Amino acid sequence: MAKRALQPLRIGYARVSTRDQSLEMQLDALKRTGCKRIFTDKLSGAQVERPGLKEALSQLREADTLVVWKLDRLGRSVKGLVDLVNELQSQKVHFQSITDGIDTKTTAGRFFFHVMASLAQMERELIIERTRAGLEAARRQGRVGGRKRQMTDGKIQAARKLLASGTPPHEVAHSLGVSVPTLYRWVPASSRT
Numbered sequence: 001m002a003k004r005a006l007q008p009l010r011i012g013y014a015r016v017s018t019r020d021q022s023l024e025m026q027l028d029a030l031k032r033t034g035c036k037r038i039f040t041d042k043l044s045g046a047q048v049e050r051p052g053l054k055e056a057l058s059q060l061r062e063a064d065t066l067v068v069w070k071l072d073r074l075g076r077s078v079k080g081l082v083d084l085v086n087e088l089q090s091q092k093v094h095f096q097s098i099t100d101g102i103d104t105k106t107t108a109g110r111f112f113f114h115v116m117a118s119l120a121q122m123e124r125e126l127i128i129e130r131t132r133a134g135l136e137a138a139r140r141q142g143r144v145g146g147r148k149r150q151m152t153d154g155k156i157q158a159a160r161k162l163l164a165s166g167t168p169p170h171e172v173a174h175s176l177g178v179s180v181p182t183l184y185r186w187v188p189a190s191s192r193t
Contacts, residue, residue, distance in 0.1 A: 078121035
């Protein structure tokens with residue numbers, strides 16, 4: 001008796017970046033497209049180790065399709081996405097991104113994947129460029145990002161005087177409302193005279 005060929009499966013992968021985000025929207029979309037198995041991760045796409053993705057990839061066989069809700073759920077860099085899809089193709093596994101309209105079962109889908117991946121990378125690079133330009137413009141105007149300094153020039157002078165007079169560092173730090181490591185960072189031992 002001949003064995004019946006296994007039907008190709010649609011295996012879903014969903015990811016959110018933080019624990020407090022919900023996977024529900026992605027899971028619903030993956031189920032509607034016929035995914036019988038769905039694997040998930042709740043961590044940043046920048047993470048190299050994604051157990052859910054690893055498990056999803058291990059389940060894929062020839063003619064199966066890996067399905068994601070959106071391209072950026074799979075990875076952050078164009079090179080990483082292209083390498084993964086090329087690896088899937090070498091295993092004769094298809095890839096589909098629901099919201100991006102990409103399905104590598106078709107020639108147009110393969111072409112569109114490469115175009116979309118390039119556009120996603122360009123968008124990320126433009127965001128980085130704009131952020132850097134904004135920070136540089138703010139610096140030129142005298143604004144500095146980040147938290148306010150805990151140690152003002154006045155506190156630094158006061159700390160030097162107190163330390164020079166023999167006051168213990170932990171008392172100086174306490175009276176200035178900072179930690180001892182912060183005190184040492186702003187008033188190193190070599191400058192206490």
